[in-house]
Amino acid sequence: xxxxxxxxxxxxxxxxxxxxxxxxxxxxxxxxxxxxxxxxxxxxxxxxxxxxxxxxxxxxxxxxxxxxxxxxxxxxxxxxxxxxxxxxxxxxxxxxxxxxxxxxxxxxxxxxxxxxxxxxxxxxxxxxxxxxxxxxxxxxxxxxxxxxxxxxxxxxxxxxxxxxxxxxxxxxxxxxxxxxxxxxxxxxxxxxxxxxxxxxxxxxxxxxxxxxxxxxxxxxxxxxxxxxxxxxxxxxxxxxxxxxxxxxxxxxxxxxxxxxxxxxxxxxxxxxxxxxxxxxxxxxxxxxxxxxxxxxxxxxxxxxxxxxxxxxxxxxxxxxxxxxx
Numbered sequence: 673x674x675x676x677x678x679x680x681x682x683x684x685x686x687x688x689x690x691x692x693x694x695x696x697x698x699x700x701x702x703x704x705x706x707x708x709x710x711x712x713x714x715x716x717x718x719x720x721x722x723x724x725x726x727x728x729x730x731x732x733x734x735x736x737x738x739x740x741x742x743x744x745x746x747x748x749x750x751x752x753x754x755x756x757x758x759x760x761x762x763x764x765x766x767x768x769x770x771x772x773x774x775x776x777x778x779x780x781x782x783x784x785x786x787x788x789x790x791x792x793x794x795x796x797x798x799x800x801x802x803x804x805x806x807x808x809x810x811x812x813x814x815x816x817x818x819x820x821x822x823x824x825x826x827x828x829x830x831x832x833x834x835x836x837x838x839x840x841x842x843x844x845x846x847x848x849x850x851x852x853x854x855x856x857x858x859x860x861x862x863x864x865x866x867x868x869x870x871x872x873x874x875x876x877x878x879x880x881x882x883x884x885x886x887x888x889x890x891x892x893x894x895x896x897x898x899x900x901x902x903x904x905x906x907x908x909x910x911x912x913x914x915x916x917x918x919x920x921x922x923x924x925x926x927x928x929x930x931x932x933x934x935x936x937x938x939x940x941x942x943x944x945x946x947x948x949x950x951x952x953x954x955x956x957x958x959x960x961x962x963x964x965x966x967x968x969x970x971x972x973x974x975x976x977x978x979x980x981x982x983x984x985x986x987x988x989x990x991x992x993x994x995x996x997x
Contacts, residue, residue, distance in 0.1 A: 686779035688715070688725040688799070691770035693763050694742070695732040697786040701741045704788050705752065711792050712751060720799050726753050726777070726997070729786075730770040733760030746996045753997035761990045764867040767847060769990040775856040782850045784811075790848040791885035798850040801881035807855045808873060811848030814884040845870060848885075854878065924965060 690708060694701065708727050715721045731739040731754065742754035755773050757766060767783055774781050780802055784790045790811060798809040847870060851859070858876045874880075 685719050685722045686802075687777070688712075688721040689774035689778035689781045690725075690727045690795075691730065691767065691774055691781050691783045692728065692786050693730045693732055693766035693770060694734060694738050694786045695760065695763070695766070696734045696736045696738060698734075698736045698738050698741055700787050701729075701738065701745075704786050705745050707788060707792055709749065709751060711795060715795070715799070720796070722779075725751075727751055728770050728774055729754045730766045730773075731756045732763070732766035733757055743996055753995070755995050756993045758991040758993040763847075764869055765990045767869060768867060769992060771851070771856055772860060773992065773995065775853060775860065778853065780850060780852050781856065782848075784848050789887050791887070794848070794883050794885040797883035798881075801883065802850055802852065804881070805879055806850075806881035807852040807878035808876065809850035809881040809883060810845045811850075812882050812884050813844040813887050849873065852878075924969070 690712070692704075692708075697704070705727075712721070712725060712727060716723055716725060729742045729745070729752065731742055739754070739756050742752070742756075745752040746754055755770055757769060761769070771781055771783065780799075782795060782798060784792075794811050798811065801809040851873070855873075855876055855878055858878070859873065862872055864872070
């Protein structure tokens with residue numbers, strides 16, 4: 673980059689806030705902070721972002737020393753600021769809390785995880801896309817070769833399932849993304865309690881870009897997304913973006929009635945040809961089939977009714993206990 677490019681960049685540079693949800697990340701934070709500090713200073717020195725840019729760490733009700741570390745980082749370097757939620761609200765709500773807090777302070781935000789699995793060098797490409805006019809830039813994994821077969825198969829299958837159900841999601845994208853202030857203002861209009869950001873953000877409709885990156889290993893600590901939480905997030909995504917599961921109940925019922933009609937014809941033909949038929953077996957199969965369909969249908973309907981119940985309460989997605997900046 674020559675002197676003229678640096679001058680032009682400094683003239684146009686915007687304030688960037690990197691928003692990072694943290695839950696029990698005391699092991700990873702020191703290394704994460706070091707890497708992010710170097711990257712932010714590099715971006716500031718090159719004129720890509722303003723000197724007012726910050727790293728915002730959101731403490732999601734951690735039970736370890738995460739909040740104490742965040743405050744220590746802030747005291748040692750004003751590049752860091754922190755948001756502490758009153759209790760654990762989950763990754764999506766913690767991320768939303770950080771984004772909404774940064775909305776009035778930043779021209780552009782980039783959200784990422786605290787474990788540095790998201791390639792920090794992709795930030796440069798995201799900012800380039802932003803300065804080209806994109807309001808939203810998605811960080812997309814270039815491949816899943818490092819994942820186990822089970823994780824790769826289930827993850828890719830899930831994205832395809834969401835797409836088939838009408839959920840507009842970006843394939844192989846999680847929550848590593850850039851959003852401008854304009855996009856954040858639009859996001860703030862969504863008051864959903866059942867939050868699935870990777871499905872909501874594509875609904876905003878602004879000009880978007882994609883930056884591919886290779887996902888790495890955690891710098892320290894253990895994953896905060898075990899199988900149980902992953903299944904919960906998957907269920908959240910399907911039920912908050914699509915009503916097709918409800919429609920599937922109707923078509924399952926129609927299919928069942930059609931199958932019953934076909935079986936009835938076959939049984940009548942058998943009776944006419946003198947083939948004996950055990951009515952007890954037929955009754956057992958019918959009861960099990962209909963009972964299973966009813967229970968599955970009621971379970972899906974109950975999931976939606978439960979979400980409607982929570983939405984009508986208009987409870988806050990998060991409560992901020994304190995901010996250090």
